[in-house]
Amino acid sequence: xDSSIHGFRNLPVQERRRIIKEFSGLSDDDxxxxxxxxxVDEASNMIENVFTVMDFPVGIATNFIxxxxxxxxxxxxxxxxxxxxxxxxxxxxxxxxxxAESSASVMRGEIELYNIKEPEKAVxxxxxxQDKILEMANxxxxxxxxxxxxAKSLEIRFVNNEIIVNMLIDVMDAMGANxxxxxxEYVSPYIEEITGAKSNLRIMSNLTTERITRAYxxxxxxxxxxxxxxxxxxxxxxxxxxxxxxxxxxxxxxxGIDAVLLATMxxxxxxxxxxxxxxxxxxxxxxxxxxxxxxxxxIGSIILPVAVGTVGGSTKTSSKAMLSMKIMGVKTSNEFANxxxxxxxxxxxxxxxxxxxxxxxxxxxxxHARNIAIAAGAKGDxxxxxxxxxxxxxxxxxxxxxxxxxxxxx
Ligand code: MEV
Numbered sequence: 001x002d003s004s005i006h007g008f009r010n011l012p013v014q015e016r017r018r019i020i021k022e023f024s025g026l027s028d029d030d031x032x033x034x035x036x037x038x039x040v041d042e043a044s045n046m047i048e049n050v051f052t053v054m055d056f057p058v059g060i061a062t063n064f065i066x067x068x069x070x071x072x073x074x075x076x077x078x079x080x081x082x083x084x085x086x087x088x089x090x091x092x093x094x095x096x097x098x099x100a101e102s103s104a105s106v107m108r109g110e111i112e113l114y115n116i117k118e119p120e121k122a123v124x125x126x127x128x129x130q131d132k133i134l135e136m137a138n139x140x141x142x143x144x145x146x147x148x149x150x151a152k153s154l155e156i157r158f159v160n161n162e163i164i165v166n167m168l169i170d171v172m173d174a175m176g177a178n179x180x181x182x183x184x185e186y187v188s189p190y191i192e193e194i195t196g197a198k199s200n201l202r203i204m205s206n207l208t209t210e211r212i213t214r215a216y217x218x219x220x221x222x223x224x225x226x227x228x229x230x231x232x233x234x235x236x237x238x239x240x241x242x243x244x245x246x247x248x249x250x251x252x253x254x255x256g257i258d259a260v261l262l263a264t265m266x267x268x269x270x271x272x273x274x275x276x277x278x279x280x281x282x283x284x285x286x287x288x289x290x291x292x293x294x295x296x297x298x299i300g301s302i303i304l305p306v307a308v309g310t311v312g313g314s315t316k317t318s319s320k321a322m323l324s325m326k327i328m329g330v331k332t333s334n335e336f337a338n339x340x341x342x343x344x345x346x347x348x349x350x351x352x353x354x355x356x357x358x359x360x361x362x363x364x365x366x367x368h369a370r371n372i373a374i375a376a377g378a379k380g381d382x383x384x385x386x387x388x389x390x391x392x393x394x395x396x397x398x399x400x401x402x403x404x405x406x407x408x409x410x
Contacts, residue, residue: 108207270307
């Protein structure tokens with residue numbers, strides 16, 4: 001089934017669910033789980049001092065094709081326009097859609113060594129015992145070991161007067177935090193013993209320069225028009241030269257990626273820290289790149305250190321998160337990373353297209369007016385009607401919406 005669903009946004013919720021069910025081969029139980037709400041008791045098992053549960057809307061981005069496979073992508077976000085803009089961008093990338101590829105899932109853990117009496121001897125001792133240290137680390141995960149993954153190599157760096165031992169670990173389909181920290185804590189007493197140093201921090205790094213995803217798309221130049229294509233390229237160059245713009249540019253990318261991370265209950269803070277650090281390796285830069293091809297189409301690309309897992313983590317403890325993964329039909333962490341990078345590129349393209357063309361406020365205010373109409377009690381067809389009247393009146397306020405609901409009825 002294709003992910004381009006005409007008029008999806010205007011369908012009643014039950015009809016949207018029916019389409020998602022058909023598209024992703026969901027069960028009746030899956031559909032029933034869409035109405036499930038986490039109780040305060042369940043929430044209390046997740047974090048401390050719980051007193052209520054937060055509600056975030058979850059929408060579906062349509063039109064995506066990634067590496068030839070159509071996707072419906074769940075996005076959870078409080079900001080209007082994001083889901084619609086993402087879906088619209090994916091439409092511009094058709095018929096080919098997005099191409100994306102991810103590297104092996106190599107992560108980095110760090111052991112901080114201090115109190116080093118003879119640094120040269122300490123370094124030689126670590127290098128000399130490298131195989132043994134890696135072997136010890138790999139006893140912590142039978143699964144990774146059986147797949148010929150796990151701890152692969154060590155790197156040594158000096159920071160201030162300390163030796164930092166980095167362990168590079170292929171975590172396969174996991175995000176990796178737990179296994180990395182377990183391995184580091186397990187080998188550190190041995191490293192202390194052979195170096196005579198003391199260890200302080202033993203923790204994974206959230207900057208994952210060895211776990212990289214690339215996504216590309218060709219956006220229809222004829223539909224965009226030559227002027228908009230040129231303006232988008234100009235906007236990207238602007239971000240390269242101006243950190244104030246680059247920050248907002250990358251924020252737009254995260255609008256899309258964070259929304260998918262939230263819908264799948266992933267640690268979005270880890271990805272935020274990762275991508276912004278990566279963007280700043282050579283001075284803070286935009287994470288996307290654009291150029292025009294010989295046919296006048298716009299070629300967009302994004303390079304990101306995406307470190308997400310499909311095994312372990314809280315994704316597996318939330319039925320809604322599992323449902324989101326099922327809707328996307330994600331099988332591996334690389335496939336998931338490919339989706340995230342493609343969504344990031346789509347979201348950035350959507351923002352730049354709107355900014356380089358009509359500006360974002362028009363679309364934004366339209367959606368804002370709809371939300372206000374709904375908040376004032378408008379239902380069904382009256383939502384559009386009252387939103388339209390609010391925009392026409394130039395006063396998109398709750399009180400005006402209440403007046404209009406009185407006038408036109410709910
Ligand atoms: C708003 O949430 C995001 C944008 O500001 C991103 C951008 O300016 O590129 C529209």
